[in-house]
Amino acid sequence: MAAQNPTSGKAWLITATQGGPEALKQETRDVPKVEANDVLVKMKAVSLNYRDLIIPQGMYPFAVNTPVIATSDGSGEVIAIGSKVTEFKVGDMVSSLFHQGHQSGLLDPRSIxxxxxxxxxxxxxxxxxxxxxxxxxAPSNLSFEEAATLPCAAVTAWNALYGNARPLKAGDSVLVQGTGGVSIFALQFAKAAGAFVIATTSSDAKAERLKALGADVVINYKTDANWGEIARKLSPRGEGVDIVVEVAGEITLPQSYEAVKIEGTIAMIGFVGGAGNGGSALAPLTRVCTIRGVYVGSKAQMIDMNSCIEVNKIQPVIDSEIFDFEHVRDAYKYMMAQKHFGKVVIRI
Known part of the structure; x- marks a missing residue:
């Protein structure tokens, strides 16, 4: 065990599922003793997800136990290990695992x-x-800030592309929505696999950045409301895309049905677009497609993803505005205002 053994440290807690960023409070917490199977990490950075914004608003549909230390995504340096730890050593850069109990295979009632x-x-x-x-x-080619973006958004994107019965392969086509973390990671992973990628966005400036990341086609959904039909026409052979990475939810689902090909998959990630008309419950039948709910992924998937990041030298896209540990609420408000491109990061 390393000699360094802090006894306390600061933490930001979500104290209630209402109030938004104002429900976040900073406290000093004791650092528990390192037991045989434990790893003590000095956290260096965290990144925010849409999930983090909606938990203190009471909108998150999964388990929340307040007060709870905030955020799922973080990276840091191992500073102490227990006597039975074999996977890590002091000095390693590590990222957190979103579902602590999801090691491999499928989610179950316990790991969820x-x-x-x-x-x-x-x-x-x-x-x-x-x-x-x-x-x-963490991948060896990343900084702490970059490694902090991986546990939720990146693994979710990886699972959306590779976790279904027909995993992505070279020559397939993918549609991603917007410029949030999941969508950008899905774009990067799909291009690394040799896929054709169509992206949607709301501005010409963002369109140029998406093209720079490798998007083959970019559609402005503000000026082209029927972007799903356009995506189908512009897809290889005009047949539609193999995988839609659906992050907006009901409001965009009708267009995703237009974009997906016969026997394609719509990977349902979230509902950042809010409520809308999701279309007929028979749409998966009439469109002959699969809708698959994706809730992050396992440790085994994250390990595979990290290997892809290293081999392909993929760099996570981080917003230019990086926040410090004392301005956590500002980071939440910044992301809520949708001022970001890529991941919003907080340095610790």
């Missing part, structure tokens, strides 16, 4: 209740004690 920053204490703290199974070694 082990999400960081909701059911369990999260990463927005100076020091965090994790079981060895709850961490993943």
């Amino acid at each position: 209740k082990t999400g960081l920053g909701g059911a369990l204490d999260g990463c927005l703290r100076e020091y965090a004690l994790f079981p060895e199974t709850a961490l993943v070694r």
Whole structure:
């Protein structure tokens, strides 16, 4: 065990499922003793997800146990290990695992209740004690800030592309929506696999950035309300896309049905677009497609994803505005105002 053994550290807690960013409070917490299977991490950075914004607004549909230390996504340096730990050593850069109990295979009723920053204490703290199974070694080509973006958005994107019965392969086509974390990661992973990617966005400036990341086609959904039909026409052979990474929810689902090809998959990620008319319940039948709910992914998937990031030298896209540990509420408000491109990061 390393000599360094802090006894306390600051942490940001969600104290209620109402009030938004004002429900976040900073406290000093004791650092637990390192037991045989534990890894003590000095946290260096966290990143925000849409999930983090809606938990203190009472809109999150999964388990939340307040007060809870906020955020699921973090990275840091291992500063102490227990006597039985074999996977990590002091000095390693690690990222958190979103569902602490989801090691491999499918989610189940137990592992779905082990999400960081909701059911369990999260990463927005100076020091965090994790079981060895709850961490993943970060890709060697990334900084702490970049590694902090991986546990939720990146793994979700990876699962959307590779977790279904027909995983993505070279020559397939993918549609991504907007410029949030999941969508940008899906774009990067799909291009690394040799796929054709169509992206949607709301501005010409963002369209140029998406093209720079490799998007083959970019459609402005503000000026082209029927973007799903356009995406189908512009897809290879005009047949529609193999996978739609659906992040907006009901409001965009009718257009996703227009975009997806016969026997394609709509990976349902979230509902950032709010309520809308999701179309007929028979649409998956009439469109002959699959709708698959995706709730992040396993440690095994994250390890595979990290290997892809290293081999392809993929760099996560981080917003230019990086916040410090004392201005956490400002980071939440910034992301809520949709001022970001890519991931919003907080340095610790």
